[in-house]
Amino acid sequence: MISGWRSIRVDVAAWAGLTPFLVFALFPFYWGLVTSFKADANLYDLSRNPLWIAKKDSSGQPYHKDIIVPASYREGKIEWKIKIGDRVTRSDADPNPPAIALIDGQEIVGPVAGRLAKINVPEGSTAHPNEVVGDIHVDNPTLSHYEFLSFTPFYRWMKVSLLTGLAVVLITLLVAVPGAYSLARLRYRGNRSIGIAIFLTYLIPPTILFIPFSQLVGGLHIDNTIWSLILSYPTFTIPFCTWLLMGFFRGVPKEIEERALLDGATRLQMLRKVVIPVVLPGILTAAIFAFTLSFQEYIYALTFISSTANRTLPVGISVEMVRGDVYFWGPLMASSILGSLPVVIVYGLSLNYFISGMTTGATK
Amino acid sequence: MRPLVAPTAVSGAPPMQRLAFFEREGPFGYALVLPAILYLTAFIAYPFAMSIWLSMTDASAGASKWNYIGLDNYSKVESWELIANDFVIFDGDKAEAQRIADQHKDEGKVVTAPDGDRFKASLQIGSHTIPVVETNGEDDATYLATTILNDLDWQVHGGKVVAHAADSPISFGTFEKRGDANDARKKSVLVDSTTHLKANGTGVQQDPNFLLAVKNTLKYTFGTELVKLFFGIPCALLLYKKFRGRQLLRGLLVIPWVIPIAISGQAWLWILDSTYSVINWLLVHAGIISPANIFNFRGDANLAMFSLVVVNVWRGFPFTTIVILAGLTSIPDEIIERARLDGANALQRFWYVMAPMVRPILMVSLLFSVVFSFTDFNTIWIITRGGPYDQTQVLSTYAYQVGVNAGYLGKGAAISLFLFPIMVVTVFGMLQWLRRENM
Numbered sequence: 001m002i003s004g005w006r007s008i009r010v011d012v013a014a015w016a017g018l019t020p021f022l023v024f025a026l027f028p029f030y031w032g033l034v035t036s037f038k039a040d041a042n043l044y045d046l047s048r049n050p051l052w053i054a055k056k057d058s059s060g061q062p063y064h065k066d067i068i069v070p071a072s073y074r075e076g077k078i079e080w081k082i083k084i085g086d087r088v089t090r091s092d093a094d095p096n097p098p099a100i101a102l103i104d105g106q107e108i109v110g111p112v113a114g115r116l117a118k119i120n121v122p123e124g125s126t127a128h129p130n131e132v133v134g135d136i137h138v139d140n141p142t143l144s145h146y147e148f149l150s151f152t153p154f155y156r157w158m159k160v161s162l163l164t165g166l167a168v169v170l171i172t173l174l175v176a177v178p179g180a181y182s183l184a185r186l187r188y189r190g191n192r193s194i195g196i197a198i199f200l201t202y203l204i205p206p207t208i209l210f211i212p213f214s215q216l217v218g219g220l221h222i223d224n225t226i227w228s229l230i231l232s233y234p235t236f237t238i239p240f241c242t243w244l245l246m247g248f249f250r251g252v253p254k255e256i257e258e259r260a261l262l263d264g265a266t267r268l269q270m271l272r273k274v275v276i277p278v279v280l281p282g283i284l285t286a287a288i289f290a291f292t293l294s295f296q297e298y299i300y301a302l303t304f305i306s307s308t309a310n311r312t313l314p315v316g317i318s319v320e321m322v323r324g325d326v327y328f329w330g331p332l333m334a335s336s337i338l339g340s341l342p343v344v345i346v347y348g349l350s351l352n353y354f355i356s357g358m359t360t361g362a363t364k
Numbered sequence: 365m366r367p368l369v370a371p372t373a374v375s376g377a378p379p380m381q382r383l384a385f386f387e388r389e390g391p392f393g394y395a396l397v398l399p400a401i402l403y404l405t406a407f408i409a410y411p412f413a414m415s416i417w418l419s420m421t422d423a424s425a426g427a428s429k430w431n432y433i434g435l436d437n438y439s440k441v442e443s444w445e446l447i448a449n450d451f452v453i454f455d456g457d458k459a460e461a462q463r464i465a466d467q468h469k470d471e472g473k474v475v476t477a478p479d480g481d482r483f484k485a486s487l488q489i490g491s492h493t494i495p496v497v498e499t500n501g502e503d504d505a506t507y508l509a510t511t512i513l514n515d516l517d518w519q520v521h522g523g524k525v526v527a528h529a530a531d532s533p534i535s536f537g538t539f540e541k542r543g544d545a546n547d548a549r550k551k552s553v554l555v556d557s558t559t560h561l562k563a564n565g566t567g568v569q570q571d572p573n574f575l576l577a578v579k580n581t582l583k584y585t586f587g588t589e590l591v592k593l594f595f596g597i598p599c600a601l602l603l604y605k606k607f608r609g610r611q612l613l614r615g616l617l618v619i620p621w622v623i624p625i626a627i628s629g630q631a632w633l634w635i636l637d638s639t640y641s642v643i644n645w646l647l648v649h650a651g652i653i654s655p656a657n658i659f660n661f662r663g664d665a666n667l668a669m670f671s672l673v674v675v676n677v678w679r680g681f682p683f684t685t686i687v688i689l690a691g692l693t694s695i696p697d698e699i700i701e702r703a704r705l706d707g708a709n710a711l712q713r714f715w716y717v718m719a720p721m722v723r724p725i726l727m728v729s730l731l732f733s734v735v736f737s738f739t740d741f742n743t744i745w746i747i748t749r750g751g752p753y754d755q756t757q758v759l760s761t762y763a764y765q766v767g768v769n770a771g772y773l774g775k776g777a778a779i780s781l782f783l784f785p786i787m788v789v790t791v792f793g794m795l796q797w798l799r800r801e802n803m
Contacts, residue, residue, distance in 0.1 A: 007607075014607040021599050022613065025620050025682065031642060032631035043640075050642050179400035186393030194397055201408050203787050205739040207760035211767045211777045212414035213407075235407045238400055266384075267392050296624040298742040299760075303768055314626030318746055321630075329634055336630045340623045347622045351615050354622075358683065359690035 029340075036333040039063055039140035040113035043329060053141045064120075064135040065112050069103060069127045076104020078127050084119060087144055088112045088136075100136065103127045113330075114138035115147075145330035146338070153309055154335050157316035160226055161295055162342060164312065167230045168294040169287045172237040177283060179238075180245030181271060185257075195246070201239045209235070210303045217304050228304040229312065233294040240293065241286040244357060248282025249275070285357040288350050295343055313339045419778035425771030437778040439567035444545035447533040451512055452556040453487065453494055454525040461525045464489050465518045468525075474509040476502055484554070485509035495554040497536075508534065512555075538564070568779055573754050577762040578782070583669065584744070584758055585737040588676045592733055593726070595677065596684030601714070603685070604692045614689075621682040625675075629746035632675050636661035636747070665755035668748045672756060675743055680736065684729050691725030692718060724798060731794045738790070739783060759783050 031051075035043065038053055047058035056062055079102040082088065089097050089111045097110030101121075121134030138144075149155070183195045206213075217228040252275055260270040276283070301312040308320055317339055321332045347354055386392050419437050421430040454464050472489040479498060485505035486495045496512055499505045511534060516527040536552050536559075539545040545561050553559055568574040603614050620628065635642055644658040653659075661671045695718060703717045741760040744750065750757035750765060757765065759782055767776015 010605060011607045011609070014602050014605060015609065015613070017602045018599065018613050018617070021595065021681075022616060024678065025617050028628055028631035028635060028678070029619065029623075031635055032628075035631075035634060046640065046645065050640070050645050175399045175403055178396035182393040182396035186389050186396070188390035188393040191393065194401065198400065198404065201404055202735065203784065203791060204408055204412050205735075205783075207739045207741050207763070208415065208780045208783055209408065209411045211763065211773055211780060212411040212418055214768070215414065215418070215773070216407075216411055232407065234403060238403060242400060267387055292622065296626075298624070298626045298745070299764070302745075303764075314624045314742075317630060318626045327633065327637075329637075329640075332630050333634065336627045339627045343622055343624070344619070347619075348615075351611070355614070355618065355686055358618075358621075358686050 029337075032333040032336050035329055036145050036337050037141040037143070038330065039138045039142045039144070040330060041065070041138065042140050055140065062117075062137050063140050064118075064137045066132045066135050067101060067108060067121065069108065069129050069131050069133055071130045073106050073127070073129050074104055075126060075128050076106070078103055078121060078125055078133060080119070081107065082116065084116050087115050087147055088138075101133075112136050112138060114140070114142045114144045145334035148331045149335055149338065152331070152335075153311075153316060153320070154313075154338070156309055157311050157313045158339070158342075160310060161313040164226055164229045164233065165291045165294045165342075167226075168233040168237055169290045171230070171234045172241050172290040173283065173287060175234065176238050176241040176245055176286060177276070178271075180242045181249050181275065183242070184246040184249035185252075198239050198242055201235075206232075206236065206297070206299050210299050213300065214303045223304050224307055224310060225305075226310060229294075229297075229301060232300045232304070233297055236297075237290040237293050241290055244286050244289065245279070245282055248279040248285075252278050281353065284350065285353040288346055288353055289357050291346060292343055292354075415777045415781060418774050419781055421774045423773040423777075425768075425773060430774070433774070436567060437775045439565070439569040441542075441563040441565040441567070441570060443538045443540055443564045444542050445538045445562045445564060446536040446545050446548050446552070446559060447562050448536065448553060448557045448559040449529050449533045450558045451496065451516070451527040452524060453489075453512075453518070453527055454492065454523075455556075456523050458523045461520050461523050464492065465520045465525050468513065468518055472513050474506055474513060476506045476509070478502075487513055498552055498554055508536070568775060568782075573757060573762060574779060576754065577757045577759050577779070580669065580756055581738065581758040581760075581783075584672060584676065584740070585734055587673050588680065588737055589730060589733055591673070591677045592681045592684045593730070595681040596688055596729070599681070599685040600688035600692055603689050614686075618682045618686060620679050625679055625742045626746055628679075629675070629743065632671075632678075632747060633662075636671055638663055662748055663752055665752060668752060668756045672744055672747055675747055676737055676740070679743065680733055683736075684733060687725060687729035687732075688722060691722040694725075695721050727794060727798055731791065731798075734790055734794075735787065738787060 034051065034053060041057070041063035042048065042054050045054065045057060045063075048054035054063075081099045081102050088100065097112075099107035099109050100112065101108045115138060116136060117139045118137035119134065120137070125133070127133045179198075183191060183198075213232055214223070217223045217232070220231075222228045222231065256274055256278070257270055260274045261267070265273070296314070297312070298314050301315045302319070305311050305315065308316070311320065317332065317335045321328055321335060386395060418430075420432060420434060422433050422437075423430040453468075454461055468487075468489055472487055474485055475488055475493075476483055476485040478484075482498050482500055483502045483505040484495055484498045485508065486493050487509060488494075497505050497508045499508070512527050516529050516534075519526050519528055536548060537545075539548060542561065549559050549561075563570050599617065603610060603617075634640075638660045641659065641661060643661075644653070647653045648655050648658065659667060661667050699721075700713060700717060703713045708716065739760060740758070741764065744756060744758050744761045745764070748756045750761045754762075754765075759779060763776045763780035766772050766779055770776075
């Protein structure tokens with residue numbers, strides 16, 4: 001009984017102690033998530049609590065927009081152009097808002113941000129210039145920011161990032177696995193120096209190399225293509241994964257190798273059929289890291305790729321979702337949340353590998 | 365285990381001399397590591413050499429020919445300017461100093477008289493005559509002395525009266541040679557003052573923005589490391605104990621480190637928005653600040669730097685936590701148990717038993733963290749883009765600005781290469797320390 005209480009006390013103390021740190025660590029994600037579901041009218045309403053989605057504005061009304069007949073219009077009958085449930089526009093800053101109603105053949109154009117929930121106008125009534133003919137309600141919370149992403153190259157960027165990541169994982173493993181085995185297990189002249197030299201490439205990070213590298217990919221005529229990324233990313237994944245894997249290879253008992261060789265296997269067969277199965281967790285860790293590192297990369301992708309269509313996800317979101325000084329916060333947060341998913345999934349599935357990789361990478 | 369190939373040598377030592385070339389340890393080893401060496405040579409060593417070469421040319425985007433210009437991108441002085449900030453006008457009696465400072469505008473006047481073929485300007489304040497400058501032209505001397513008398517801020521420190529140029533220092537002329545400027549310093553400035561020579565030129569070292577970027581890089585790096593430890597150590601200690609939900613909390617804590625900063629940084633941008641910042645909203649609604657005084661996080665140079673430091677700590681402290689946690693878990697339980705039995709309390713156990721054992725790994729986390737912050741481009745580029753007005757530019761972002769945005773490849777390469785020596789010194793210093801520690 002006493003020990004039970006004691007363990008609960010330990011639980012509570014640990015949770016309480018960690019809460020402030022967790023709030024700090026996770027708040028930006030919470031904030032992005034809440035924002036991504038808010039209709040613009042709510043997003044820019046300072047009178048409501050921004051930490052939660054408000055159902056109604058400060059006057060107690062659902063979020064809505066008045067439909068005003070422009071002064072230059074003739075009097076006439078109102079007919080509807082849009083239906084309830086239609087996605088209207090992504091934001092109040094849309095440069096080409098769609099038509100929302102028709103008065104005697106003349107269009108009234110938006111902008112109303114979000115998906116329509118309700119139109120408050122008696123159909124067939126007469127509209128007079130300068131008059132409010134009714135109002136339009138939008139959904140709040142809304143999925144319109146997420147729906148909007150299919151009107152941007154978002155999924156194309158996602159594809160570029162995923163493809164690059166997979167290609168980089170492949171190249172990295174092909175180079176780093178044999179390299180790490182050789183450096184960790186085989187004795188030959190220069191073995192130690194090569195290992196150190198590979199480690200020292202940490203001293204020449206992409207922030208030093210991006211300018212000459214941009215000339216290099218230009219010279220190879222692969223600038224502006226995914227190949228420039230597939231070629232450049234292994235420069236940081238290979239050294240990292242080689243060092244990571246060397247730790248794992250050192251942990252393989254020497255006897256099983258000797259036994260295989262005595263049994264007549266060639267060295268290559270021994271490596272493929274005996275050693276690699278043993279270090280599979282290490283290889284998985286290396287693959288996860290190669291993928292995460294290449295998914296996170298920014299400066300090469302920013303420098304080498306200039307066409308909107310070939311951008312990677314991080315660059316696409318940060319560069320193309322902003323027009324001049326105008327940030328489209330709703331779609332920006334929606335794309336950030338969706339864009340984080342690949343790494344979150346990989347991370348969630350391999351939490352223990354990931355954390356062991358973080359520490360072996362740093363300590364070996 | 366099933367034999368893969370029928371055994372050939374059943375008894376005795378394996379016949380070494382009969383092994384095929386690639387069955388020998390050396391050739392096999394070289395063959396396996398060769399792809400890594402070739403890849404890294406082609407795509408790290410070669411671009412690095414190219415970077416050094418580029419930094420010695422006038423290469424720019426679109427130019428068909430690059431010319432070798434030596435070290436001009438690094439440093440090229442075209443002229444030397446002699447400037448001064450503080451002039452000691454009087455040093456003596458306290459009351460008299462106060463009187464001079466109070467009355468100088470009403471009582472003081474400038475007297476310029478020829479002195480050989482030059483002109484000497486003095487300030488006359490009450491009974492004091494203080495020679496201040498000597499120049500070739502009469503007007504120059506009068507002008508400089510009048511500026512000192514009327515435009516500077518006269519302060520009293522003890523018995524000293526100091527005329528202080530707050531915003532822009534006073535220029536005593538521009539010279540082609542450093543020697544000429546030094547001569548002028550001796551001959552022109554007669555009053556005790558803090559003068560220095562400012563180099564004007566086209567090299568990055570003469571660029572005030574570059575110097576600012578170096579300063580910001582150091583601020584950004586070393587301003588965050590202690591804070592990361594300050595957050596990371598308690599987190600690691602809390603996660604060290606076994607409790608329900610430990611795996612979950614550890615997993616959640618690492619998320620900032622996993623998500624690309626270019627993506628999570630968007631949420632930070634929105635948190636730091638000039639109008640809709642949630643921090644401002646909370647502060648206003650808690651009654652701490654008034655709506656008129658909300659923070660413009662990215663519009664003010666100091667706040668912008670502070671915001672960058674916060675975001676860097678946010679992203680980096682999970683890493684520090686995990687590395688320290690690994691260090692703690694590697695301490696054998698018996699050692700801590702024995703300390704407990706010896707009567708050490710929790711704090712003593714931490715300070716005398718755990719801390720010394722974790723120290724090497726603490727240094728490793730620090731090393732990685734320093735390298736990471738030092739070469740960071742993404743955070744700064746996303747959050748402030750070096751702004752406002754280049755005030756938060758660091759070496760990497762400034763290199764991008766100059767080398768890619770402005771297209772001066774050579775100069776951009778020179779700026780980013782400045783990262784290299786500092787990295788080498790930091791990393792080797794820390795590795796040396798670690799090696800000593802491990803012995």
